[in-house]
Amino acid sequence: MPENWSVVYQTLLEAFGPQHWWPADTPLEVMVGAILTQNTAWRNVEQAIARLKASGSLEVRAILERPAEQLEQDLRPAGYFRVKAVRLRALCRFLEQQGCAEAPASLAEKGDTASLRQRLLDVHGIGEETADSILLYALEKPVMVVDAYTRRLSQRMGWSGPRIAYASLQKDVDAGLPPGDTGIRKELHALIVQLGKEFCRARPRCPGCPLQKQCAHGRPVSH
Ligand code: SF4
Structure with missing residues (x-):
């Protein structure tokens, strides 16, 4: 679901604001x-x-x-x-x-x-x-970083299995973002880390999560 990664980006940016990564002087x-x-x-x-x-x-x-x-x-x-x-x-x-x-x-x-x-x-x-x-x-290159938080998020959203290869998941996320845009990739990775710390933890805190409506794991079941 590559196209949905730009929705994740927009939703998380609205919820958390810019993360100002990477925190370093040089x-x-x-x-x-x-x-x-x-x-x-x-x-x-x-x-x-x-x-x-x-x-x-x-x-x-x-x-x-x-x-x-x-x-x-x-x-x-x-x-x-x-x-x-x-x-x-x-x-x-x-x-x-x-x-x-x-x-x-x-x-x-x-x-x-x-x-x-x-x-x-x-x-x-x-x-x-x-x-x-x-x-x-x-080095300011437009390359998506994939980490454990990204893997967990993709799996819970219902977009990939737990054992997806690094390169496949990276390609998937990358395909949903404007080509060559370093800024979005920097921000999206930082936002996913923030989501992983605050909501999408090992034991997820779905109520209140900004992605709950889109998420296969967190969506409330309607009866
Ligand atoms: S709704 Fe739950 S499982 Fe889905 S992204 Fe949010 S915290 Fe993670």
Whole structure:
């Protein structure tokens, strides 16, 4: 049901207003946050980023030069800090190899979106959701991010099964949105996350949900 994703966008925007994502001061901070947010809540990421900033380490070369133990201590609040330190270094090495250490946003000019996506996926620890978050929010590419909230929403709306592949769901959402519109994709992903936190939780709170009338799971049964 691709066309319905633009209705989801309109409805959620009216209900919640603009979400002003991604919360970060620089494109590198977006990229770092996209890795640190794997398997943890955003408030923990904020603490780790604050530590990186306090130690003057939120720069590509500073991350690469920081002693491993100190970098791990900076990342400790985000959980899995050893794994994430390795992943962060891999990202920074990649940016350096691409000639983007000084200006990470310039990665956007190093090829078309498909080739950038593939190169990001080749970096250790970067999967589809992380790569797409970087493309969309750090590099301003019109790529839809699919996460667990999107998957759950699509399933409950009655549009897909629980095991739909990332690429299929991404294609489905993308097809319902104006081609090439980065702003809508940024906003829609943020709105879906907000819906997932407030209403469409593991145990859904359907009464009051802005999508209840359209939703197969939440629609009140008429007798
Ligand atoms: S009506 Fe219920 S199941 Fe449907 S989107 Fe809203 S919270 Fe989720």
